[in-house]
Amino acid sequence: MNTELMDLILMASPVVQAVMVILALMSIAAWAVALAKSYQVTQATKQAQQFEQVFWQTPELTGLFNQMTQQAAQGGLPQSGMAAIFEAGFREFVRLKKQGVSNSSDLIAGAQRAMKITFSKNADHLENRLSLLATVGSSAPYIGLFGTVWGVMHAFQSLGNVQNATLAAVAPGISEALIATAIGLFAAIPAVIAYNRLSTRVERLLSEYENFAEGFLTILQRQAHALEQNNPINGQSNQG
Secondary structure, three states: OOHHHHHHHHHHHHHHHHHHHHHHHHHHHHHHHHHHHHHHHHHHHHHHHHHHHHHHHOOOHHHHHHHHHHHHHHHOOEEEEEEEHHHHHHHHHHHHHHOOOOOOHHHHHHHHHHHHHHHHHHHHHOOOOOHHHHHHHHHHHHHHHHHHHHHHHHHHHHHOOOOOOHHHHHHHHHHHHHHHHHHHHHHHHHHHHHHHHHHHHHHHHHHHHHHHHHHHHOOOOOOOOHHHHHHHHHHHHHHH
16 A cells, blocks of 8 residues: 555656645644644743742742842853743842832832733743644645645546546546645644644643732732832832
8 A cells, every 4th residue: 555655656747746745844844843842831831830839939039039040140041931920020120129119000010011021022932833833734735735636637638648538547647636635634634733732732821921920910019018118208209
């Protein structure tokens, strides 16, 4: 069966063979992206769970922030995901406090903006190349169908040179053409499944990031209100 399949591919017209090569490359690219993104999302989910556990078990966030800063200064890997969101928000919060800002609204707004920027960067990183899976899933069947239509046209044109047109004469050409559709479906189906699964996992992870950011902002808000109460003069001057 495999030998017959290879014979059909080798005997196909150059256009159909080119379509098959394109579909094969698209399938390889889709599988590579699917495996790489699956690993990336799995690692990001584990890191988020580990950091969230450490975060809620830490009584003093300043110590956690200083520890992360020291690790970065010692050449550690840059923070990503939930840890990066925390670091960006707390860094901006501390920077504003050092500048003398004690108004709670200003402190929270600054930290929120910093976290939003970091969240967007991480979301772009997680969603990067997912569009390739969607492209392969949506276009591969049509590319395969084009190869099939072209192959069928080529087969029927070849019949014009045959005096006795029989099923045995046209069947090989149609079989060659149908392989293109089969390869297109082979490339599209895994790509669609991978895209839907990875998109769901990324959305779930981003939702966890958002929930963490809201909880972290609640803590910062309590600290900001305490700072504002301890500095009523500065708070009133900032409001004015």
